[in-house]
Amino acid sequence: MSVAATVFVVRDVLQNVAYYRDMLGFQVGFTYGAPVFYAGLERDGAVIHLQAASHTKRQPGQGSVYIFVEADVDALFRELVARGARVEKEPQDFPYGMRDFNLSDLDGNDLCFGMESKTSTSR
Secondary structure, rough: OOOOOOOEEOOOOOHHHHHHHHHOOOEEEEEEEEOOEEEEEEEEOEEEEEEEEHOOOOOOOOOOEEOOOOOEEEEEEEHHHHHOOOEEEEEOOOOEEEEEEEEEEOOEEEEEEEEOOOOOOOO
């Protein structure tokens, strides 16, 4: 099976690389360009690429990704809050059978982390 990467457009790639690394716990896979205009990051199998707005027609901050968490989504939430992540919505259970929360990067790209709700009745 292949691995897919979400590509988020950002204003400053290096500032966002630092945010993903320090606040969200991602590992930096690579940076590219001089000055850097593209980067790849990974955490627990989730791969995100960052592209500078100056190198695409797409606008920064318009992306979104849903990352499925295999472990405890509440523990991940607490970890990311402690790191200083920009939380948009705390974990909660939804009628669609997932428990998830949202946060954003420096440009407003949305990351939602979730797992099947323990109170799920949607099946």
